[in-house]
Amino acid sequence: MPEATGRISAPSSDAAPRSRATLVLIAALVTVVLWASAFIGIRGAGPHFDPGALALLRMAVGTLALGIIAVRHGIRLPARRHWPLVGVWGIGWFCIYNLALNSAELTLDAGTAAMVVNLAPLMVVVFSGLFLREGFPKPLLIGAPIAFLGVVLIGMNSSTSAGLDVTGLLLALLAAVMYAGCTLVQKHLLTSGADATTLTWLGAVVGTVALLPWVGRLITDLQTAPLDATLWVVYLGIFPTAIAFTTWAYVLQRSSAGQTSATTYIVPAIAILMSWMILGEVPTLMMFIGGALCLLGVLVTRMRRRARP
DSSP states (O other): OOOOOOOOOOOOOOOHHHHHHHHHHHHHHHHHHHHHHHHHHHHHHGGGGGGHHHHHHHHHHHHHHHHHHHHHHHOOOOGEEEEEEEEHHHHHIIIIIHHHHHHHHHHHOHHHHHHHHHTTTHHHHHHHHSSOOOOOOHHHHHHHHHHHHHHHHHHHHHOOSSHHHHHHHHHHHHHHEEEEEEHHHHHHHHHHHOOHHHHHHHHHHHHHHHHGGGHHHHHHHHHHHHHHHHHHHHHHHIIIIIIIHHHHHHHHSSHHHHHHHHHTHHHHHHHHHHIIIIOOOOOHHHHHHHHHHHHHHHHHOOOOOOOOO
């Protein structure tokens, strides 16, 4: 029989941080997988819906799902002084970004659009270091460009563009700027004490209201679109929007803006694998190499410096 010592062993002080880190990692994985699946959904629904109608239906479904999540979580409104900023963020992230990206992909090939939009994480790395005082950690400065190089390789080999459309290029650049700017604004709001779930729902509500001018076109498209295309939009609203943006906010609240945005460089790598499995689009060798660089770059960004003794 063991000898009694009179002491109760305390749980390891590292248990809580490790548990939280695991949850953050799982949430990040859910986000990137669902956002990667959005490329499949947009390809399935895009030919049958106007970009504005597609964005409106997606956000209407997403807002409803986010409302259910927010009610179950408990709605905690942000401070009134933040309401104007929440409105600007919601319009930029859930309205303008969706419209710009959907419209850009009408005239740009998917590879070029992906390369331009994925300038956003690099912008976030720079501006979060300058304006959010996150600094410039060496792993982030090394890993983000490596991952972006992977995106470039995937984009250059994913499809053949018949010509560079200036309008499409500007729209993709606008999407990148919205992505970067809204990530920084969201991080600022979360740092200021806003509840992540409520904030995401409120932003979605604002974005949906801003998309209401396309309600007439949406009614027309719903009458002509096949059922599977409409179901793809419903999927986009529930999973890549409601669930993925909820997990995105969870990760962003617990990680730096630069590190969180750099994690999304895994999205193109997962997207080409999904396209291979679901659409039968066999990736080229260079696309495999690009995907490997995306994974390597993100892995580097998630590394931590060892504490000095």
